[in-house]
Structures are given as C-alpha cells and as structure tokens.
Amino acid sequence: MKVLYLDCFSGISGDMFLGALLDLGRIDISSFVASLHEFLPLSLAVDIRKVHKKGIAATQVVVSEPDPPKERRARDLFDLLTGSSLPEALKEKALKVLRRIAEVEGKIHGLSPDEVHLHEIGGGDTLVDVVGTLYALDLLEVQAVYASPIPTGRGFIHTAHGILPVPAPATLELLRGIPVYTGTLEGELTTPTGAALVSSLAQSFGPCPPLVVQEVGYGAGMRDLEVPNVLRVILGEREERATPEKNVLLETNIDDMSPQILEYLTERLFKAGALDVFVTPIYMKKQRPAFTLSVLSPLSLASLLRTIIFEETTTLGVREYEVTKWVLPRMATEIPTPWGTVRGKAVTKHGRVVVLPEYEDCKKIAAQTGLPLQEVFRIAQESASRKEAPTPGHRENH
Structure with missing residues (x-):
C-alpha cells in the first residue's frame, strides 16, 4: 500500500x-x-x-x-x-x-x-x-x-x-x-x-x-x-499487517437510568471523537438488571469523553484502562454504483483488499429503490471488486 x-x-x-x-x-x-x-x-x-x-x-x-x-x-x-x-x-x-x-x-x-x-x-x-x-x-x-x-x-x-x-x-x-x-x-x-x-x-x-x-x-x-x-x-x-494503537477504554455500570438516554449519549460521544461506544446487558447486586457502558477513546480525548459520561448519566464513577488495539490497514474509499457513489472502507487482509460498503449509504438506497438491503450490498461489493485502487479519503477512525 x-x-x-x-x-x-x-x-x-x-x-x-x-x-x-x-x-x-x-x-x-x-x-x-x-x-x-x-x-x-x-x-x-x-x-x-x-x-x-x-x-x-x-x-x-x-x-x-x-x-x-x-x-x-x-x-x-x-x-x-x-x-x-x-x-x-x-x-x-x-x-x-x-x-x-x-x-x-x-x-x-x-x-x-x-x-x-x-x-x-x-x-x-x-x-x-x-x-x-x-x-x-x-x-x-x-x-x-x-x-x-x-x-x-x-x-x-x-x-x-x-x-x-x-x-x-x-x-x-x-x-x-x-x-x-x-x-x-x-x-x-x-x-x-x-x-x-x-x-x-x-x-x-x-x-x-x-x-x-x-x-x-x-x-x-x-x-x-x-x-x-x-x-x-x-x-x-506500508507493510500490509496489523499495527498497534494505544487507546483508553472508559467503562461504567449503570442500573438507575432510563435507557432512552442512551441514544443521545451515544450520538454525543461519537460526535466528540469516541472511536466506539457499546452497551452490554448485565446483572448487578440483588440481581438488578443493568448495563455496562463502554467507550473506546483516543488518548487525547479521554478526559473530554469522561466528562460527557458524568454529565449525561447517573453514574458516580468511571473505570479507565489503557488498551492496545491492533489495526489492519484501512482507508476510506468511494464505490461507483448504478445509484451513485457509495462510501466504503477498504481493508487489507492476507495480501488482498476487501472493500466494505457503508451501511447508511446502502440503507438509503434500499429505502429509495425498494430493493432488499442485501441486494444493494451485493451490487455495491461487486462494483467495488471491479474498481481500481482507492484514492485517499477522509480520516478513518478505528
């Protein structure tokens, strides 16, 4: 590459x-x-x-x-x-x-x-x-x-x-x-x-x-x-192999907050620069249903994202770990399709480039055309396989 x-x-x-x-x-x-x-x-x-x-x-x-x-x-x-x-x-x-x-x-x-x-x-x-x-x-x-x-x-x-x-x-x-x-x-x-x-x-x-x-x-x-x-x-x-990247994992367990807040919280965290946000159902003491909120952050944004968690949730404490993530070479690319350009992600695996169409773009096309979403994905991937090497796009978060 x-x-x-x-x-x-x-x-x-x-x-x-x-x-x-x-x-x-x-x-x-x-x-x-x-x-x-x-x-x-x-x-x-x-x-x-x-x-x-x-x-x-x-x-x-x-x-x-x-x-x-x-x-x-x-x-x-x-x-x-x-x-x-x-x-x-x-x-x-x-x-x-x-x-x-x-x-x-x-x-x-x-x-x-x-x-x-x-x-x-x-x-x-x-x-x-x-x-x-x-x-x-x-x-x-x-x-x-x-x-x-x-x-x-x-x-x-x-x-x-x-x-x-x-x-x-x-x-x-x-x-x-x-x-x-x-x-x-x-x-x-x-x-x-x-x-x-x-x-x-x-x-x-x-x-x-x-x-x-x-x-x-x-x-x-x-x-x-x-x-x-x-x-x-x-x-x-660049050698086509996974490279290490240092991140921070922020976690907290919550059992007293409306789950309706999660959508807004997730959007705000991603907008502030979170690399990933996910929620895991758990049981806490006395078998109370709860969830673990996990936020993967760049080292430079951990303090900001921690502040957002405290502002937007009922938690009183956040765990913080430095983690090493191994990342395959990837880049943003654009895929020509019969319905216009679809954004995608080109990932190098075992010496070959695999292009993954962007879900939101394919979803929009499926809604506009009435085609099954799986069919839109299939056509986009076939178009990607015929496309020449991708050119540089926007910064890609991992």
Missing part, C-alpha cells in the same frame, strides 16, 4: 503541502502547472521555485492573481469549482474541503456557509493549494495519508477581522478531535487551509507508521523561523 506521512514539525499550510508533494520529484512540474491552468477558470500565475530554509532545500509554491476581487464569498469559490473542467471525483473532493472551511467560518461569524466572506483564504491561491494538493495525491497514487500531531504556533496575527489569537478560530475548529500542541515558536504555523486538508485526508495522527521509505519531500513556508519552516512528507510502501 502506497502511503504518505506528513511530518508537521513546523506546522502545515496549503502551499507547504503542495510544495512538499512536488518536491518528491515524481511529478512533471510544467505539465502539472499546465493542468492547473486548464482546470481552474481563473487568470493565475503559479511560480514553483527552489528555496533554502535553514540549510534544507525545499520547493515553494507562490500563486498570484493579477486582478483579484476585493473579497470572495464561499459561494463564489463553490461556483468557480463547479464550473471548472476538473474531473468529477477531484471536483467533489475539493468542494468537500472548501465547504468544511466555509462551515467553520460560518459557525464562528454566525453566517450561512454560502455567505461567508473568506478574506485571507478567498483568493485563487487557496484554490490552487486545495486542487493542486488533491491532484498531486492522485498522480502519486497515494492510498493512505498519516500525519504527526499538529503544532499551531502561538501569539497573535493581523487579519481582516482585526487581531486574532493563534491558532486562528477557524484553524482550531478544523482541528477539532485532532492532537495539537502550541510549541515554542511565535506566529501562525498552521493555517485554515492546511488544517482543512490535513484533517480531511489524514487517517490517524501520531508517529510515522512502519513503512519502506521511497521518497522524501520538503515544502517551504513563506516566513523564516528559528527552525526550518518546511513541511516534510515521506512517501513509502
């Missing part, structure tokens, strides 16, 4: 991500830039140059727009992409990333996502960063993306809304559920575009997984810092 690891020791931005992918040396840059001009209906100058950051040679991407509008609404960017000549699969992925940015900006400013004014991230450079990164990943045939924890930087930055703290509110919202740290460097290390890309593409965050290194690339940021201001990416082949 071809994988990409993002070593974000100096943060991540859209131009750093794109520059690092081009720095791998496997993409013809002149053809790549020509394709971007063909794809995007804007007059843009894309300058790709070699620079040095603290002695490290890196690729820097500089995009300029001769006559940019004063500002663009998110809807303007959506319309530009929708009317572009991008391949449909690439267009859909790019729209998903941009919509995530618009949604968090709308939440922060109390506006509809379509009406949000994107200011610093509304230029043509944002389109090049997002579309270029996704296109480069396709050209490199990357099947899975992993990343280190994300440094945000600290201090304050000047924006169209005035002076804001670092990380910017949009950046922090986009990194919800992802391990981050401030670090010691002043200024903005991770931008909203970088946060949107890494949170949409990376399947997990932590140390580099076991892989055979094939290429290493460096993408340069614009500023000069105390350390090399670069994003390092490692392209390699």
Whole structure:
C-alpha cells in the first residue's frame, strides 16, 4: 500500500503541502502547472521555485492573481469549482474541503456557509493549494495519508477581522478531535487551509507508521523561523499487517437510568471523537438488571469523553484502562454504483483488499429503490471488486 506521512514539525499550510508533494520529484512540474491552468477558470500565475530554509532545500509554491476581487464569498469559490473542467471525483473532493472551511467560518461569524466572506483564504491561491494538493495525491497514487500531531504556533496575527489569537478560530475548529500542541515558536504555523486538508485526508495522527521509505519531500513556508519552516512528507510502501494503537477504554455500570438516554449519549460521544461506544446487558447486586457502558477513546480525548459520561448519566464513577488495539490497514474509499457513489472502507487482509460498503449509504438506497438491503450490498461489493485502487479519503477512525 502506497502511503504518505506528513511530518508537521513546523506546522502545515496549503502551499507547504503542495510544495512538499512536488518536491518528491515524481511529478512533471510544467505539465502539472499546465493542468492547473486548464482546470481552474481563473487568470493565475503559479511560480514553483527552489528555496533554502535553514540549510534544507525545499520547493515553494507562490500563486498570484493579477486582478483579484476585493473579497470572495464561499459561494463564489463553490461556483468557480463547479464550473471548472476538473474531473468529477477531484471536483467533489475539493468542494468537500472548501465547504468544511466555509462551515467553520460560518459557525464562528454566525453566517450561512454560502455567505461567508473568506478574506485571507478567498483568493485563487487557496484554490490552487486545495486542487493542486488533491491532484498531486492522485498522480502519486497515494492510498493512505498519516500525519504527526499538529503544532499551531502561538501569539497573535493581523487579519481582516482585526487581531486574532493563534491558532486562528477557524484553524482550531478544523482541528477539532485532532492532537495539537502550541510549541515554542511565535506566529501562525498552521493555517485554515492546511488544517482543512490535513484533517480531511489524514487517517490517524501520531508517529510515522512502519513503512519502506521511497521518497522524501520538503515544502517551504513563506516566513523564516528559528527552525526550518518546511513541511516534510515521506512517501513509502506500508507493510500490509496489523499495527498497534494505544487507546483508553472508559467503562461504567449503570442500573438507575432510563435507557432512552442512551441514544443521545451515544450520538454525543461519537460526535466528540469516541472511536466506539457499546452497551452490554448485565446483572448487578440483588440481581438488578443493568448495563455496562463502554467507550473506546483516543488518548487525547479521554478526559473530554469522561466528562460527557458524568454529565449525561447517573453514574458516580468511571473505570479507565489503557488498551492496545491492533489495526489492519484501512482507508476510506468511494464505490461507483448504478445509484451513485457509495462510501466504503477498504481493508487489507492476507495480501488482498476487501472493500466494505457503508451501511447508511446502502440503507438509503434500499429505502429509495425498494430493493432488499442485501441486494444493494451485493451490487455495491461487486462494483467495488471491479474498481481500481482507492484514492485517499477522509480520516478513518478505528
């Protein structure tokens, strides 16, 4: 399986991500830039140059727009992409990333996502960063993306809304559920575009997984810092075997709460980042019927999920264990079917890839068509077996 690891020791931005992918040396840059001009209906100058950051040679991407509008609404960017000549699969992925940015900006400013004014991230450079990164990943045939924890930087930055703290509110919202740290460097290390890309593409965050290194690339940021201001990416082949992952298991026994609460509790726990939530019927002292609530959590979210359990249940205590989970290589993918695209999960088992269609998507199709759910699953799995190797999708929780 071809994988990409993002070593974000100096943060991540859209131009750093794109520059690092081009720095791998496997993409013809002149053809790549020509394709971007063909794809995007804007007059843009894309300058790709070699620079040095603290002695490290890196690729820097500089995009300029001769006559940019004063500002663009998110809807303007959506319309530009929708009317572009991008391949449909690439267009859909790019729209998903941009919509995530618009949604968090709308939440922060109390506006509809379509009406949000994107200011610093509304230029043509944002389109090049997002579309270029996704296109480069396709050209490199990357099947899975992993990343280190994300440094945000600290201090304050000047924006169209005035002076804001670092990380910017949009950046922090986009990194919800992802391990981050401030670090010691002043200024903005991770931008909203970088946060949107890494949170949409990376399947997990932590140390580099076991892989055979094939290429290493460096993408340069614009500023000069105390350390090399670069994003390092490692392209390699990952062994198709289970790898260990450290999690926390939270448990509590409950015998005095209405089971009606469980649906809401489960939804809230999953929304907060729980990897799994399940309930086991038990008998407690005096043979009272009860249940054990079990919540599997990333190490970084155990405290938050424990607080939710105390808030939403009648329990007075929660047991907590650190557990090791062995995970088979997997990735999110998309399956073409006669009824449109169905989401799926590609799992590598014994040297072959097994694609599992998403239950909710198949359920919706069965309800719309009147076909038995098992028949929808069968057709989706047959379509998956004919599909080429999956391309990277959203972060996959295990």
